[in-house]
Amino acid sequence: MQTKTLTLAGGYRLTGLQHICCLIFSVVLLLLSMGVFAQTLQGVKEPISGKGFRFGLNGGYDLFPDYKNNTPYIRYQGGLSTGATAGYYWKWFSFGADVDYIKNRPQNQYPTDSVFDPVNNFLIKDFTLQQQDITRVFYGIGPGVHYTNREGRFSVDLNGRAGFASIKGGSLALTGKNGSTEQVLNYHGGYNINNALSFKGSLRAQYFFNDFIGMHVGAYYLRHLDTKDAVGPAGYSAAYRAFEPNGDGMRAFTEKDLKTINKPCNCDISSIGAYAGISLRLPTRKKTKIPASVAPAPVEPCNTCQVYALAVTARDQYTKEVLPHTDVAVKDASGNVIRSGVTNAFGVIVFPNMTPGSYVINGKLYNVDLAPAQAAKNEFIANGTLQKELLYTDQNFILKGNAVVCNTATALPGATVVLRDRASAVEKNTQTDNEGAFIFHLKQKAEMTVFGKKEKYFSQMVNITAADYNRNTTLFVKLEMCMEETDCDKAIRLENIHYDLDKYFIREDAKPELNRLVQFMNDNPGVRVELSSHTDSRASHAYNQRLSQNRADAAKVYLVSKGITASRIVAKGYGETRLLNRCADGVTCSEVEHQFNRRTEMKVICPGR
Known part of the structure; x- marks a missing residue:
C-alpha cells in the first residue's frame, strides 16, 4: 500500500493527473484557433444534420464526493478527473459509452488538540497520519437525448449511463503516542472493489467551430451501489476511539479499547463534478432532394465568363453621413425580391454574382423608407461593380437612446421608455433591447420629455427640444437616460x-x-x-x-x-x-x-x- 504522511509545511508540485488535465486544456485552446481559421477558409456550406458519430475528451474536477462508510471522523476531498465519451447521434436520440477516471483523497476529521489517554494517564502530543488516494474508474453505456440547432454548430445533450466501476485505495490511519505507547485513534481500510454497479447522468453543451472540431462543458452525477469497505490486516474495516470533553477542557477516551467494526458497510458512493474538453465528430450533411424536372443541367467550367456585382450605399440626404443597419432589398421587374441584406458599419452592402437586368432597389431604416434607386441592365459592368445610392429623405430626427443604472455603465434591458409631447401630453412607448438601447423618431421643433418605467426603478426625466438641433447637420440625436434602483429604505x-x-x-x-x-x-x-x-x-x-x-x-x-x-x-x-x-x-x-x-x-x- 502506497501511503503519504501528513506534513505541516512543504512545496506543491503538479501530479501526473494534473499534467494530463493541463495538456487537455492546452489542446482545447489550440483546436479553438484551428477551428476558427478552418471555418474562415471553408466559407458557407450546406448545414449539417444531427446524425453521425461524436467523440469527446475532457478534464474536470470532482466537486462533491460523498462516501458512506463506518468511520465517523473522515471526509473526502474533491479531485481531478479525466474522461472520454463516444456515441452515435440521430435527430433527437443518441446511444454511447463513457469511461471516466476520478481521484479523491480521504481527510482526517479526528481532532488532534488536547487528546487525553485516561488509561495511561498522559496527553497525546505526537500524531502520525497515513492516507492513500482513492481512484475510481467508471465504464458504462446508455442512451441520451439531444438538441442540435439547424446549422449543426450548437447542441445540448442529456445522457444516462449504466455500467461498472473499479474503486481502489482510500485507506486512512491516525495514531497518537506519548513516549513508547502508541494508540490507534482513527482508521478506515479503504476500498478494493472491481465491479461496483454504477449509474451516471450528465448534461453537456457543445459548440463546433467547423464540421469536425468543437469544445464542450458539462456536469455529471455518478453513483456507485453497495460499495464495501476493505478489511485491513488487523481484521476490521473501520476503527476509532470515541471521546468526550472532560472537566479540564481536554478530550478523553470514553473507554479503554478501540471501537472496531468488522462488518464492511455496503453503502453507496456518489459525487457531482464539472468538466470541459474537446469534441470531435463525423457528421452527415442534410441532403436536399431536387425533382428531376427542375434539376439544373450540368455546367461546363468557364474560364472566360464575365461576372457582375452591385454595391448599395445608404446615406442621409441632408447630413451625407452613411447609414449602418439599413435593410436593403433588390426587386426584379415583377416585384420579386431577388437579393436582400443589411448595410455594414460603413453603410454599404455588396451583392456579388448579379445577373444584369432592370431592378428596383429599396431601403428601410428603423421602419422609415429610403428613396428607392433604379438599376438598368446596360449599367452593369462586366467584371466590375455597379454603385448605387439610397437616400434617407425623412426630415425628422432619429432619437437614439440608452437606458442605464444611474452612476454606472450597466445597461437596463426590458425597460419601457416613454416619449411625451410636453404641449399635448401625447405619448409614444417602446422597449429597450438587451443592450438597453431604444429608438424614437423626433419631429422638428418638437418639445418632448423622455423617461423610463421599470418596476423598482426611479427614472430620470430628460427634456429634449428639437429646435436645438439643425437637421442639415444632425440626423441622430443621442441620449443617455439613467434609472436608479429604489431598494426600500434607500434614500x-x-x-x-x-x-x-x-x-x-x-x-x-x-x-x-x-x-x-x-x-x-x-x-x-x-x-x-x-x-x-x-x-x-x-x-x-x-x-x-x-x-x-x-x-x-x-x-x-x-x-x-x-x-x-x-x-x-x-x-x-x-x-x-x-x-x-x-x-x-x-x-x-x-x-x-x-x-x-x-x-x-x-x-x-x-x-x-
Whole structure:
C-alpha cells in the first residue's frame, strides 16, 4: 500500500493527473484557433444534420464526493478527473459509452488538540497520519437525448449511463503516542472493489467551430451501489476511539479499547463534478432532394465568363453621413425580391454574382423608407461593380437612446421608455433591447420629455427640444437616460428642490423634480414613500426642525394635488440631524458645503412598516 504522511509545511508540485488535465486544456485552446481559421477558409456550406458519430475528451474536477462508510471522523476531498465519451447521434436520440477516471483523497476529521489517554494517564502530543488516494474508474453505456440547432454548430445533450466501476485505495490511519505507547485513534481500510454497479447522468453543451472540431462543458452525477469497505490486516474495516470533553477542557477516551467494526458497510458512493474538453465528430450533411424536372443541367467550367456585382450605399440626404443597419432589398421587374441584406458599419452592402437586368432597389431604416434607386441592365459592368445610392429623405430626427443604472455603465434591458409631447401630453412607448438601447423618431421643433418605467426603478426625466438641433447637420440625436434602483429604505436625493430663505412654499423650479416623483408613484401604485427634508446646521436646532417639517409637508401637499393618495406619503423633517459632511455647529464651512446638507430626499418604505 502506497501511503503519504501528513506534513505541516512543504512545496506543491503538479501530479501526473494534473499534467494530463493541463495538456487537455492546452489542446482545447489550440483546436479553438484551428477551428476558427478552418471555418474562415471553408466559407458557407450546406448545414449539417444531427446524425453521425461524436467523440469527446475532457478534464474536470470532482466537486462533491460523498462516501458512506463506518468511520465517523473522515471526509473526502474533491479531485481531478479525466474522461472520454463516444456515441452515435440521430435527430433527437443518441446511444454511447463513457469511461471516466476520478481521484479523491480521504481527510482526517479526528481532532488532534488536547487528546487525553485516561488509561495511561498522559496527553497525546505526537500524531502520525497515513492516507492513500482513492481512484475510481467508471465504464458504462446508455442512451441520451439531444438538441442540435439547424446549422449543426450548437447542441445540448442529456445522457444516462449504466455500467461498472473499479474503486481502489482510500485507506486512512491516525495514531497518537506519548513516549513508547502508541494508540490507534482513527482508521478506515479503504476500498478494493472491481465491479461496483454504477449509474451516471450528465448534461453537456457543445459548440463546433467547423464540421469536425468543437469544445464542450458539462456536469455529471455518478453513483456507485453497495460499495464495501476493505478489511485491513488487523481484521476490521473501520476503527476509532470515541471521546468526550472532560472537566479540564481536554478530550478523553470514553473507554479503554478501540471501537472496531468488522462488518464492511455496503453503502453507496456518489459525487457531482464539472468538466470541459474537446469534441470531435463525423457528421452527415442534410441532403436536399431536387425533382428531376427542375434539376439544373450540368455546367461546363468557364474560364472566360464575365461576372457582375452591385454595391448599395445608404446615406442621409441632408447630413451625407452613411447609414449602418439599413435593410436593403433588390426587386426584379415583377416585384420579386431577388437579393436582400443589411448595410455594414460603413453603410454599404455588396451583392456579388448579379445577373444584369432592370431592378428596383429599396431601403428601410428603423421602419422609415429610403428613396428607392433604379438599376438598368446596360449599367452593369462586366467584371466590375455597379454603385448605387439610397437616400434617407425623412426630415425628422432619429432619437437614439440608452437606458442605464444611474452612476454606472450597466445597461437596463426590458425597460419601457416613454416619449411625451410636453404641449399635448401625447405619448409614444417602446422597449429597450438587451443592450438597453431604444429608438424614437423626433419631429422638428418638437418639445418632448423622455423617461423610463421599470418596476423598482426611479427614472430620470430628460427634456429634449428639437429646435436645438439643425437637421442639415444632425440626423441622430443621442441620449443617455439613467434609472436608479429604489431598494426600500434607500434614500434618493431629489435634485433642484430649492426653497427661498426661511420659506417652505414650492417654487416653480422645484416642480419638475417633484413631477418625476409623481410619475414614479403612478407607475408603482403599490409603493409608499417617505419624503424627507433636511437643513444645514445654521440657526437653532428647534428652528431647523420646524422649518424642515414645514418643507416636507409642503412637498407632500404638492404630490397630493397631483392625484397621489395622502396615505402613500410620509412627510418627515429631520432638521440638522442628518448632516452629510463636517459642517456641524461651530465649524466654519463655505456656502457650497452648507448647501450640500440642504436637501430633499425620498425613499421607498419597506412593506409591513
